[in-house]
Amino acid sequence: MSRAFLNEDKFEQAGDELVERPISPHPNYVTPRGFRLLSEEAARLDTLRKQLIARKDDPFAIQQKAEVERDLRYFGARMESAIVVDPATQPVTEVRFGAVVEVEDENGDVHTFAIVGEDEADIANNHVSWVSPLARALIGAKVGDVVRWRRPAGDMELEITNINYPLEENA
Template sequence: MSAHPNYISPEGFARLRAEYDHLLGIERPRIVEVVSWAAGNGDRSENGDYLYGRKRMREIDGQLRRLSKKMKDAKVIDPRAQPDKSRVYFGATVTIADEDDHRRTVTIVGNDEADAGTGRIGWGSPIARALRGAAVGDLRRVVLPAGEKDYEVMAILYPA
């Protein structure tokens, strides 16, 4: 197990599981069938279907190992079950404002679920680390690649 817990929401874990099941139950058997068919066609050294199939099978096997490790190391946390909803913890949707009153809303999710374009930031990101444990009205300094920036916590919401 890694030094830091791999927190993930139930929905995020379900997505990992669905991807694993799809690769193992659909993609891999289809590639095995292609490789078996191509191997029966004779010379394997110049057989594109065989060579591509073997390469694709190695990629799928690698992805299955990565997904398996992520699921094994995952600690599923349901944000709806957070005992203290007045502070920022895993699963919180937080509205923050910078010094110029530019507001931004982010949801703190597992690192495997992060998608900055939709406002879902990973638990281990600089902003999430700075916001952990904050309450409405708290001022937090975030160290970003462009420099330090102060944010005030304006609102905290958890899923119902």
């Protein structure tokens, strides 16, 4: 299509529109550690925003400031909607939010997963969101129970071998 048929001002503005970060529709359960991490990230972003304000003549800084402000809105909303769940208040005999669960898979391999809030999830550190298929399979189970984890790669049975609710916030 010829550029003559495009409204160049609108075309250029469309690339500048910053899309808001999506907010999960699920309740925002967080561990005390998770709430601390949200607060720390919001504080870091606020400091960065203040630094970028000083560079008001730099087009890159203006764009970066817009992104930082968008992220600040996201973290502010997540902190405002946070439902802090202290793992120490959970039943020690059952997998619930905040649990660190040890399982043995069908091959005899042992895995440990912490069930945390959506913003805390980090599979590289075995922190899984409470809304993930794995956490949903584990929640409500007790030591000795075998649960079915429904995965795209095929279902897997996991036996719960240990349930722990860490007192340390770094879990």
